[in-house]
Amino acid sequence: MSACRKVAVVTGGNxxxxxxxxxxxxxxxxxxxxxxxxxxxxxxKAVQDLKAEGLSPCFHQLDIDSRDSICDFAKYLKETYGGVNVIIANGSVSYEKNSPVPLSEQSEGYIRVNNIGNANLYQALEPLLRQDGRYVIVSSGFGQLSHISEKLRPKFQTDNMSIDQLNCVLNEYVTSTKDGSYKEKGWPGLAKRRLQAGSCSSNQNPCAQSEGQPSSSARERLLSRMDCHRRYQDVSG
Incomplete structure (x- = not known):
C-alpha cells in the first residue's frame, strides 16, 4: 500500500x-x-495523449451510473493508497440542445447519472478523504435557481430538505415531462437547468445494501459538504 503518497482523482476525465x-x-x-x-x-486514449505531452496520469475505469463500478473504484483506492487527497467530480451525462432524445428520457438520464450517480460517488469516496482533503463538485451557471420559475424555487430553498424530499421534487419534473405538463407547472424545457439545481440528490449508499436509505450521518455529510453550484478551490497544494 502506498499510504504516504498523495492521490488526486478526476471523474469524466477523458x-x-x-x-x-x-x-x-x-x-x-x-x-x-x-x-x-x-x-x-x-x-x-486520453491518458496516452497526456503521456505524449510528457505527463504521467494514471487510469481507472469508473462508471458513476454503476454502483458496482463506484464500489470497485473505492475499494481500489482504499487498498492501494489508504485514502485520497483530492476528488473532482466532473463526470456527467449531457445532451445537445437540439438532441432528438425525448425530454422525458433526457430528464431521467440527468437525474440517474448527474444527480444520483454523483451523490452515490460522494457517499463512497468521502470516507476516504484524508485530513484537509478536497471534494469538488463541477457544475455550471445552470445550477442557479434564477433559471427556474419563481413558483418552483421554494421547492429547492428549504434548508432542512431531506434527500428523499429532494428526490421527490426531481421526480415531479420527470413525471411532468412524460405527461406534457412541465410548462404549465413552471418547469423550463431544458432538463439540465433544474436538475443541476438539485445536484445533491441521492437515494441510497452505493456500497451498502441494495435496499434501504443512507444513514442520517451519511445524509448530513452529503448535504453539508456537497457544493451544488460552481466552486473553485486551489487543489494543487
Missing amino acids: RGIGISLVRNLCQTFDGAVYLTARNEERGK
Whole structure:
C-alpha cells in the first residue's frame, strides 16, 4: 500500500474540462493523478495523449451510473493508497440542445447519472478523504435557481430538505415531462437547468445494501459538504 503518497482523482476525465483538470493536476500536484472515464478505450486514449505531452496520469475505469463500478473504484483506492487527497467530480451525462432524445428520457438520464450517480460517488469516496482533503463538485451557471420559475424555487430553498424530499421534487419534473405538463407547472424545457439545481440528490449508499436509505450521518455529510453550484478551490497544494 502506498499510504504516504498523495492521490488526486478526476471523474469524466477523458475530454473537455475533465482532461484539462487532469493536465493541470499532473503539472502542479505532488502525487498520483487518476483520470477516470466510463469508456475504457476513450479513457486510455486520453491518458496516452497526456503521456505524449510528457505527463504521467494514471487510469481507472469508473462508471458513476454503476454502483458496482463506484464500489470497485473505492475499494481500489482504499487498498492501494489508504485514502485520497483530492476528488473532482466532473463526470456527467449531457445532451445537445437540439438532441432528438425525448425530454422525458433526457430528464431521467440527468437525474440517474448527474444527480444520483454523483451523490452515490460522494457517499463512497468521502470516507476516504484524508485530513484537509478536497471534494469538488463541477457544475455550471445552470445550477442557479434564477433559471427556474419563481413558483418552483421554494421547492429547492428549504434548508432542512431531506434527500428523499429532494428526490421527490426531481421526480415531479420527470413525471411532468412524460405527461406534457412541465410548462404549465413552471418547469423550463431544458432538463439540465433544474436538475443541476438539485445536484445533491441521492437515494441510497452505493456500497451498502441494495435496499434501504443512507444513514442520517451519511445524509448530513452529503448535504453539508456537497457544493451544488460552481466552486473553485486551489487543489494543487
